[in-house]
Amino acid sequence: MKKTDILLMCIQNLKRRRARTFLTVLGVVIGCCSIVIMVSIGIGMKESQEKMLSQMGDLTIITVMPQQGGKGSIKLDDKAVAGFRQIANTVAVTPKLALDEYSIKLTAGDNSRYVCEWTNVVGLDTAALPKLGYVITDGGNIKDNDNEAIAGQYLAYNFKDTMRPEGMNMIQRWGNYDEKGKELPLDAPYFDIMKSKVTMEITTDKGKFTIPLKIQGRAKEDYSKGYETSEGLIMGLNDVKKIIAKAQNGTVKKKSYSSVVVKVNDITNVSQVEEEIKAQGYSTNSMESIRKPMEKEAHQKQMMLGGLGAISLFVAALGITNTMIMSISERTKEIGIMKALGCFVSDIRRIFLTEAGIIGFIGGIAGCILSIVISIIVNVVSLGSFSFSNVIMAVKGGADITRVSVIPPWLLVFSIVFSILIGLCSGYYPANKAVKISALEAIKNEQ
Numbered sequence: 001m002k003k004t005d006i007l008l009m010c011i012q013n014l015k016r017r018r019a020r021t022f023l024t025v026l027g028v029v030i031g032c033c034s035i036v037i038m039v040s041i042g043i044g045m046k047e048s049q050e051k052m053l054s055q056m057g058d059l060t061i062i063t064v065m066p067q068q069g070g071k072g073s074i075k076l077d078d079k080a081v082a083g084f085r086q087i088a089n090t091v092a093v094t095p096k097l098a099l100d101e102y103s104i105k106l107t108a109g110d111n112s113r114y115v116c117e118w119t120n121v122v123g124l125d126t127a128a129l130p131k132l133g134y135v136i137t138d139g140g141n142i143k144d145n146d147n148e149a150i151a152g153q154y155l156a157y158n159f160k161d162t163m164r165p166e167g168m169n170m171i172q173r174w175g176n177y178d179e180k181g182k183e184l185p186l187d188a189p190y191f192d193i194m195k196s197k198v199t200m201e202i203t204t205d206k207g208k209f210t211i212p213l214k215i216q217g218r219a220k221e222d223y224s225k226g227y228e229t230s231e232g233l234i235m236g237l238n239d240v241k242k243i244i245a246k247a248q249n250g251t252v253k254k255k256s257y258s259s260v261v262v263k264v265n266d267i268t269n270v271s272q273v274e275e276e277i278k279a280q281g282y283s284t285n286s287m288e289s290i291r292k293p294m295e296k297e298a299h300q301k302q303m304m305l306g307g308l309g310a311i312s313l314f315v316a317a318l319g320i321t322n323t324m325i326m327s328i329s330e331r332t333k334e335i336g337i338m339k340a341l342g343c344f345v346s347d348i349r350r351i352f353l354t355e356a357g358i359i360g361f362i363g364g365i366a367g368c369i370l371s372i373v374i375s376i377i378v379n380v381v382s383l384g385s386f387s388f389s390n391v392i393m394a395v396k397g398g399a400d401i402t403r404v405s406v407i408p409p410w411l412l413v414f415s416i417v418f419s420i421l422i423g424l425c426s427g428y429y430p431a432n433k434a435v436k437i438s439a440l441e442a443i444k445n446e447q
Contacts (some may be wrong), residue, residue, distance in 0.1 A: 028363025139217025360423020
């Protein structure tokens with residue numbers, strides 16, 4: 001028999017027993033839907049965990065520190081930094097050099113009218129800033145060796161106006177709310193830090209000296225990157241080294257960096273890169289130590305929820321088997337006639353397997369469609385209200401959106417294929433039973 005003839009015969013046989021076929025397909029729909037929804041809830045939990053962790057810091061950043069506070073034999077120096085850059089899957093590496101040993105004051109405006117009595121100055125590899133995820137909202141990247149700097153987002157608010165009386169000489173940054181408790185927008189700072197001459201005054205135990213700065217941009221506040229993005233200054237690594245040399249009268253003591261930041265190309269490679277760095281004798285810190293246990297827990301919950309859904313599909317498989325056995329008992333004479341006419345045993349087996357596969361396929365497709373609808377409804381309800389924009393967000397998600405149920409395309413494909421396989425496996429025993437029926441006994445059957 002041709003494949004098309006077998007397919008048409010199967011469809012006609014299923015149509016003849018519509019009520020039974022519908023109920024069998026419904027069982028597959030419920031089972032498939034259970035698996036998809038249960039697993040999607042587990043994936044949604046994993047997604048919400050990763051978003052929570054990403055708010056705490058970049059999941060692909062590793063901070064490397066020397067053991068024993070830098071007093072051991074293994075130093076975190078330029079040679080070590082060069083070695084980190086050779087590790088596979090690293091996209092950016094930069095030392096982080098802070099001017100935390102000296103007293104720093106910033107002045108701006110005519111006659112140094114505006115004064116910032118304290119700030120945090122950090123030296124980084126300027127070429128690595130975009131790859132490390134530093135966001136510059138105004139201006140652009142900075143050059144090294146030219147005293148250029150990027151100001152933290154709120155650094156300008158830390159300047160006092162020396163021409164105003166004490167207590168009224170700073171812009172209020174905190175506690176600005178209206179009568180309804182809504183936060184009010186900030187007033188503009190006294191001056192535009194990017195258009196003013198800013199001077200950095202450094203005080204050491206040997207005296208004071210000043211460095212004229214060129215503020216070339218403003219960083220977006222991100223505490224996971226460091227305090228410098230909020231109320232500090234980011235400078236080139238060489239510029240900071242020169243400042244340290246000047247503070248030490250040109251005799252720089254060779255010492256290791258306090259930390260080095262390593263950016264990995266993908267979250268899945270963080271563990272491998274971190275292990276390689278640890279093998280060299282350094283201490284590391286990343287979100288991987290938190291992410292791994294949470295990922296394992298989410299995976300266990302996915303397996304548990306998927307297992308509960310699989311029970312429903314197993315029950316549906318029993319329904320398919322029962323339907324096919326009933327169909328054989330009702331079509332015994334038909335099977336005998338097909339054998340008497342010379343129909344191949346393999347074709348008879350193929351007919352019953354195809355019918356079972358069609359039931360699984362239709363149930364899988366319908367189950368996936370129903371799962372998508374249920375997932376959208378659950379997500380829209382979790383977002384608070386039904387609207388077109390919320391429906392779009394329930395489907396696509398977003399950086400600030402936490403979805404309860406997430407259905408990736410692979411889950412839908414897996415569910416359909418799994419439903420077909422369940423149908424074929426359920427129809428295997430009835431199909432074998434059908435081909436074993438004697439042609440003569442089948443024709444004599446009065447049913």
